[in-house]
Amino acid sequence: MSKIPVSDSFYQAVEELSKDLYVKALKDLPPDVRVVLKDTYEKEETETGRQVLATMLDNIDIADSRNRLICQDTGIPIYFVKVGNQLSVDFVRLEEAVVKGCQRATVEHPLRSSVVSPFKRQNNQNSSGYRIPSINYDVVQDNDKVEILMVPKGSGSENMSFLKMLIPAEGVRGVKRFILETIAQNVGANPCPPYVVGIGIGGTADMCMKLAKIAAVTRPIGARNPDPEMAAFEEEMYNAINDLGIGPMGLGGLKTALAVNVEHAYTHITQNPVAINIQCWPARRAKATISFDGKFEVGY
Ligand code: SF4
Structure with a gap:
């Protein structure tokens, strides 16, 4: 050809x-990010969470009307x-x-x-x-x-990047434990929540980190992994992370994660890598x- x-x-x-x-x-924030932030504001039940989200929405309006970052x-x-x-x-x-x-x-x-x-x-x-x-x-x-x-x-979100080379015996349970413990203990309020959590699973160490980055920053919010097993894992982690209650800017509330996206690859028989990369609220x-x-x- x-x-x-x-x-x-x-x-x-x-x-x-x-x-x-x-x-x-x-x-100019993408439409899917605008929609999910507005929806998050409307559904938030805590007064502090609503105030934080209202400030974010104001921020977007000001950036639009004054042509600012x-x-x-x-x-x-x-x-x-x-x-x-x-x-x-x-x-x-x-x-x-x-x-x-x-x-x-x-x-x-x-x-x-x-x-x-x-x-x-x-x-x-x-x-x-x-x-x-x-x-x-x-x-x-x-x-x-x-x-x-x-x-x-942004640096606030990129600094919250983590990799763990688990062993296969730790299985999916080990992967879930690493994700939830890392979000609760290390990530927390640092990368301006509510954020997108990108998770890489499998591959080599460097590939796993790259998969987490692709998951965090390239996918429109609401798009699911086409693999049903991974889509179900995304849903489970999305609910579990939001149950942590970190909330908008870490001040408590319903939404910590706007989305949880997973990208995966096959890996070595003796490896079980998992990586986390975060994208902050202005995704x-x-x-x-x-x-x-x-x-x-x-x-x-
Ligand atoms: S919103 Fe994102 S880019 Fe802005 S300070 Fe927070 S982490 Fe950094």
């Missing part, structure tokens, strides 16, 4: 969209790039365009650059540096588009789909 060559306009569109999606994600933390920029296998794409040019777009968003908007080197804490003031923005690639079968999903990952993301000629559609 001959591949479809992409034009110069395609790479220009990738750069512009990598810029625009960063700003959009910071300002929803939260001051511009996060670590993460891009998930899916490339259709029918396209002939130069990955070096593609990556250059994504990085340039990310840098331009920061300089031209301007945004706070939240990215520093690990030891000297040097800030390039453009949200980029060695290996950042984080760019994750996937190839999609029978597809002739490129999809870019942009997620600004920010923005997406675009680009054709070979640079035409595009923007969404969430």
Whole structure:
């Protein structure tokens, strides 16, 4: 099968969209997140919980009406790039365009650059540096588009990331115990609840963490894992985490988790890995789909 060559306009569109999606994600909350926050507010029974949720809804309204960021933390920029296998794409040019777009968003908007080197804490003031923005690639079968999903990952939620290499004898019970104990004892109110809990199960240590990240940040709220066994596990953990009563901003209430999403992989016979990654209440993301000629559609 001959591949479809992409034009110069395609790479220009990738750069512009990598810029625009960063700003959009910071300002314009996806509809599914707006709906679940409003619904959570309406169902909350505690006075404190209602006050906290009302403040969050006010925050969203102000960001909308004044064209402001929803939260001051511009996060670590993460891009998930899916490339259709029918396209002939130069990955070096593609990556250059994504990085340039990310840098331009920061300089031209301007945004706070939240990215520093690990030891000297040097800030390039453009949200980029060695290996950042984080760019994750996937190839999609029978597809002739490129999809870019942009997620600004806030530090409060990213700092609440945990991995445990359980042994198989600990089974599913051990997985459940680790999740509930970690949320109750370590995560708690730190990542601005109510939050999305992403859980990775199986794979290798690094894959398990990545699965937890994908579960936390890429899925619209309300979408279930297509595997019935995993969907049932999501439901069980969703109810159990909300029964902990941590509540909005940790001040008590009905909702701690807006959603619990699980992504899984097969693993080694002697391993039983489980990972947690959290996305805070403004579950920010923005997406675009680009054709070979640079035409595009923007969404969430
Ligand atoms: S955890 Fe999320 S809501 Fe809280 S400060 Fe960080 S980015 Fe903002």
